[in-house]
Amino acid sequence: MAMVINSNIMSLNAQRNLTLSQNELNTSMERLTSGKRINSAADDAAGLSISNRMTSQVRGLNQAIRNANDGASLIQTAEGALDESTNILQRMRELSIQSANGTYDSGNRGTLNAEVKQLVSELDRIAETTSFNGLNILDGSLGKVDLQVGSEANQTIELSIQAMDSRTLGLGSTSVDIVGGENSLVADTTAINNNDIMINGQSIMAVGETWTGGTDDMDELIDKINTNVNGVTASTIASATSTDVGDGILAEGETFKVDVKKLDGTTTSVEVTDTENMDQLVDKLNAEGGGLISASVGDDGKLTITAENVESLTFTDGGSGPNGAGGTLAATTASIALSSDDGAEVTIERGTTGTLSDLESFGFRESNEAGVIEGEAVDANAFAVGDLKINGVDVGVSETGGLIDKVAAINDISDETGVTASVFSGVEIDTSTATGAWAAGDFTINGEVITSGADLDALVTAINGVKDSTGVTATLSGQNLLLEGDVSQIAFGDASGTADNGAALTAILGGGVTVADAAGGIKLSSDNGNPISVDHKNAAAEAKSGLLDANSAGGGSFGAAISSLDISTAAGAQKAIGIIDNALEQINSTRGDLGAVSNRLDFTVNNLSNVSENVAAARSRIEDADFAAESAALSRAQVLQQAGTAMLAQANAAPQQVLSLLQ
Template sequence: MALTVNTNVSSLSAQRSLTKSSQTMGTTLQRLASGLRINSAKDDAAGMAISNRMTTQIRGLNQAARNANDGISMAQTAEGALGETTSALQRLRELAIQSANGTNSTSDRAALNAEADQLIAEIDLIASTTEFNGLKLLDGTFGSQTIQVGANASQTISVSIAGATASLLGANATTTSTGTTVADAKTAGSLTSPNGVLKINGTTITTATDGVSTTDATASGKAVAAGINALSGTTKVTATVNATTATMGTVAASTVASGELVINGVNIIATSVSGDSDGALRAAINAVSNQTGVSASLDGSSNLILTATDGRNIRLGTDGTNAVATLSGFALNGAAANDDVVVGTVTLNGDAAFVVDTGIAKATHGMTITANTYSVSTTNAVTNVDLTTASNATTAITNLDRALDNVNSLRGNLGAVQVRFESTINRLTTTSENLSAARSRIVDADFASETAELTRNQILQQAGTAILAQANQQPQLALQLLR
């Protein structure tokens, strides 16, 4: 190597190495001081971008978990208040049962009704004062609210809380179909099945044979009610089957010959009938009720009433051979044989208003359910509970049962949403934990590695300083040549 004075290449090389080791040590010291491998974009631009996205996700997940916890707190607040409402309703029902007892005097029932009024007022007070963070939960204004339970938009859980005031609990929307009577009975086998015709709240009802009717078995009250109830989870409408009744008219004195009266395919045996009072015809009908599913009784006007309590169809047949008229409402002895069917009715109930989009008609289906929107009526609500008479108390028991069902349903829904929130929180915390671990592997400094790197750079820096000092002495050798 040439000996020069103007350019000290050895010194420049030593300076470069010393600068590099100093810079590297500065980076190492920064990492050790902050605990982070990435302190600026120049350390790892791609890693910083990835870690920032992860940070966004982690912070969103953590906040979502807090939101879900708030949802649990809100649901617990509402559910706790409904527990008190349940207690009040249970006491109201006890009072109603007590008032329905015939041993109570008018003053007794007045005292029971006074306590009932106070309990009803307490139910309203609970509903009006139950709040969470300023939101009223049970007065009917809450409706449906969404809880943000994710780090991104539209990741929500909807919470619906119906009102639990005395005017809402027990209230219902209802309608009862019109069935056929003896006077407008249809020819057996002529009815069109309502299967796939009736539509409630946008859902088409499917009916199947009721398993007991001897004719038109898919059109009976029993069959229609079963079809509606099978889809009640979707429509939110239930059906109660009513007893099928056939008013046969008054019984005249005569002899009912064999084959002259056939009920649901069973021949009523020959019997001598002297009139209403002896009950011979009723006895003959009731003797085979286990086969027909139909019983006979007299109403207050001495009309013979046939009843199928399970809602099956009542099929009435005659042979038309004899000439003596036995029943004023149904010709047992006509010029021709008859084979008719009487169809019962169903009562539709919904806690909220419901729509019968497509109805069915008696002329073709045996009963009429009119297409209409059926609104909620407060007639049966808790606010109208009256225990001043035994009759009113009996009605109140039914209405309070429905109110308790309303509250039980509300509490069940709130319990279910709490379970869902808890599951969501577990998912969120697990995801946040895993993302945090992944981010740590990208941005956090490895202290073992960095301290080793620090030691290496310190040695290089000390060595570079010593070498630089020696390199700077090289031009001094030129002076020796000048002496």
């Protein structure tokens, strides 16, 4: 090997290896001091990218855990306040039951009512002041809350708490016994006089009183019913349900307005704006309505707005969605509702001077016994799908438009509805064409002997006295005598019972009277005596059945809120019990929902913790330093450094050996 001095290859090699061992020493020290295997992208570019994504996930999961715990804290705050609201309502119910007792006078009830009013104020105070992190959670302003419980976008749990104040609690149920269809009293200028309409056998107009539609206000009519009819309270209920599903969105400048025409003829508007979904729309309508209206969304997503003691509702929907914010809502006229003060049956029928048209203007068909509805003439169109519901059950398609087939279609679902249908018809006798004088005497209807009496009024009374046996009811409209029943089953005879096709009766009436079959209709009878609910798809469907919409329900007061409670009377106390029960049910339902979400959040936190732990472990395997391995690498690098330094010194000294050749 040549001996040179210009190039010290051994030194260069030693320097290179010393540099490598220096780098290894630096890397080992960096990892041991930081605890990480990856301290820069140069250490592991792919590993750095993966670990950063995992870091984002872990930190997101940990924040989601905190979010879920915050949500649970909000729920616990709300639930605690609702527990106190429940205690208040229980006390109010206790006071209402006490006030309903007949052993108390007005002074006692006034004292009980004073406590109820204070409890109502406290209920409102709780709703208005209960807050979490500056958010009021029971006054209806909270709306829908999305709890971010995941590390990625839109991984949320929805939470909603409606208003729990006295203006909202109690809304949405009914305690009436009979609710008619939409009435036309104002529109058709109907005049109602004494003995035109009878409720529980009592005329709604006293002698000499008249109420005229289009001239007199609806509140005057309701007042007259409540004054003249004992044991029954009259009110009105207006309800409209959208035909389409709205999106609930009202952007800036868009409004949803409900114009409420009250019974005294004045109009109040409830207007809301700036909503992002149907829940917010409903909450704002209920809050702004202040107990005047009640808004809700059914399982089908359609909006229903109701009001009590109003004449009509009209709607203006400014939403820009395809179906508007609330869906398509048509203006509606209120129905008259009748509720029993003592739980007895409520009946409505024509008086001696009333007509079916008078009843129809009220929105009723005649119901002179519990659980019975009689219709009028039907058209020739068959029932189609969705035309008619009885007690909430759809009536199927009828084979033809005839009465027999329509009755059969209704009876096909009797097991589900508890209602039996029959053909309803009769005989109409015009006595104004009589050619002779009244001739009192006896005759028979379906085998029952009837004594005519001295005039038409006495005859009607006599026929109705045996209606349970004959199945025939008599009414008088002017000079027209209407005998109602199944015309095919009405058999007339003389005093001895011999069939004479009505000759004995016409002789009593003076002879020469005009006899004709009355138009046929459908009669519905409840199998258990309960009220019957009838709902039609539209006016055309109503004409097919000859029935009017009629609904009945119990448990609370439709549209009545806790704020309206007044137990200063026994009747008010009875009504309050139902309202409070409905309010308790609302709170129970809300607390149940909150409890379910709280349990869900517990499971969410457990799952998030598990995922966070496993992702953190995976990240650790990628980026954390193995101290055992790094300590060994450090020792190796230190030894190499020491050896390299010594060898570099030897290599640098090697050229000195050339001097020995020059000596």
